[in-house]
Amino acid sequence: MKIRRILATAVVAAVTTPVVLLSVTPALADATSSAASQTQAQAQSQDERDKPSIEELEEAAEKAQKAYDDAVAAEKTARAVLEVALADDAPLRVAAKAAEKEADDAATAKANADKALVDAKAALAALPETATDAEKAAAEQAVADAETAALSAADAKATADEKAATAYRVSDDARVAAVREYSKVQEAMKAALKVKKVADKALADARDEGPDCVFESKLRTVVTGLPSKIVAGSTTDFSLRVTNGTGKALDKVSPRVYFHATDKSGYHVIDDAFHLQWSTTASPTWKNVGEGSRTGSVGPLKDGAHGNVKLRLKVDAKAPAGVGLAFVSGDYINDDASCGGNLSTEYEFELLAAGSVPEKVDETKPGKTTSETPDNKAQGVTSTTPVNSGSDAAGTGSLASTGSPSALPGFAGAAGAALALGAVAVYVGRRRRAGSAS
Known part of the structure; x- marks a missing residue:
């Protein structure tokens, strides 16, 4: 043998x-x-x-079994981590959704400010020729205030949009990283199983009688x-x-x-x-x-x-x-x-x-x-x-x-x-x- x-x-x-x-x-x-x-x-x-010796092969098979058991445990842990990372209530995902809500609110505020500006300009244009100087000044001030508010709302929306985009990018990157890590652990488990089978077969072959090769x-x-x-x-x-x-x-x-x-x-x-x-x-x-x-x-x-x-x-x-x-x-x-x-x-x-x-x-x-x-x-x-x-x-x-x-x-x-x-x-x-x- x-x-x-x-x-x-x-x-x-x-x-x-x-x-x-x-x-x-x-x-x-x-x-x-x-x-x-x-x-x-x-x-x-x-x-x-x-x-x-048979004892050495038994030890090798035992080590291969332990390596495989460890790989299975690692795969289970990695799967749990992956499930957490992909869950809707994951911290990064929750933060991204909150940022998205802020962006939606900022968009609504901008739309309201834009409408107020349109209304103020329309009110100014609708003043009759008999309007007093005070009335004209008040209407012009209303337009100026509406323009300031519209610009501020636009800046706030841009900031909120960028914050939401960044939050989702960070969340997505974390999800992708978790998937990649899980894939590596899966491959390691498959490799450990292959080695285990090889060690088990070598031990079984050594125990069997065969031709003097x-x-x-x-x-x-x-x-x-x-x-x-x-x-x-x-x-x-x-x-x-x-x-x-x-x-x-x-x-x-x-x-x-x-x-x-x-x-x-x-x-x-x-x-x-x-x-x-x-x-x-x-x-x-x-x-x-x-x-x-x-x-x-x-x-x-x-x-x-x-x-x-x-x-x-x-x-x-x-x-x-x-x-x-x-x-x-x-x-x-x-x-x-x-x-x-x-x-x-x-x-x-x-x-x-x-x-x-x-x-x-x-x-x-x-x-x-x-x-x-x-x-x-x-x-x-x-x-x-x-x-x-x-x-x-x-x-x-x-x-x-x-x-x-x-x-x-x-x-x-x-x-x-x-x-x-x-x-x-x-x-x-x-x-x-x-x-x-x-």
Whole structure:
């Protein structure tokens, strides 16, 4: 059960990393970049020394449960604060309504003053020719007084209107801020739940008996032809090569590919906008990527041999511009039930809005190795366009048409969710720093 122990090590490291890593916000990207790298290094180097015990996994699961419980309590408190902020009897809202009442009263006073001025002018104009000088003086004074009162009422109305507008603006800003804070708390609760599920699964897996699987750093899974900039609404064909450098023959290898992205803000995950299909020589019809992000299987492979899988990525046209990572890895199972796999490699890319025409697009290059993909859900669509991939070179092994059996340990499952959740946020931070420096 060596692979399960590798996953368990990653989960322990992830759970003991500050939960702030999982909030996936641009503001936290700088602070979490070094933490993410350290956590990944711990997850890999720890395997060389020792593996976490059941007790350590139980402790990690307990911490994850407490973090989730705290997040639920925080969400409840934030919801109460939000309800108060949005209530009609909130202090700022009451003040705004009072200011509005003052503005209405000032408007009425101005209207009355304007009418009094009109009446005074009409009375002056209606004086007969026989009016005495005193009567004329009195009428003229009445007009002057009415004009003064009208100007004063106009100034009072303008002041009241500005006061009401300011009061409502302050009230609205407070409401918007409360909604934003509540949204952040909700996202933190979702992230904590994800970590809890990962920790629980790692503990359950460690308690179960399984095949004696091993970590194979010399099992290579490399993507070629994936552009560094992908336009929403487009279809991109690229390929994946599996190379067996383990020093032994492998009966069946299952490559895995998963696309994880957010919009430019880093707040909103848009993984569902990516639809991935695979095709091989043995199975040329395009098929949707299935459970566990598996893209078919390759095998048997002699030591030093390789096999290829063609991939087709479709991105929804409605997907917003953003940034993302493609996670690529592979695991294997032999006829004698021995099994193993490698950790995933990141391929960074920029997602452009539909209709964009980038001037220069390079092929994305492999980045650092992580502990796999964010989750196990499939990314697939239906396609009616078959592609024939051609024959492999001699000695590279045939491409099997079926996916991996359920006995495979599944590197993409347990450890990946805990460690990859912050990956795109860190990438957003890196890109923003690069942009500000240019």
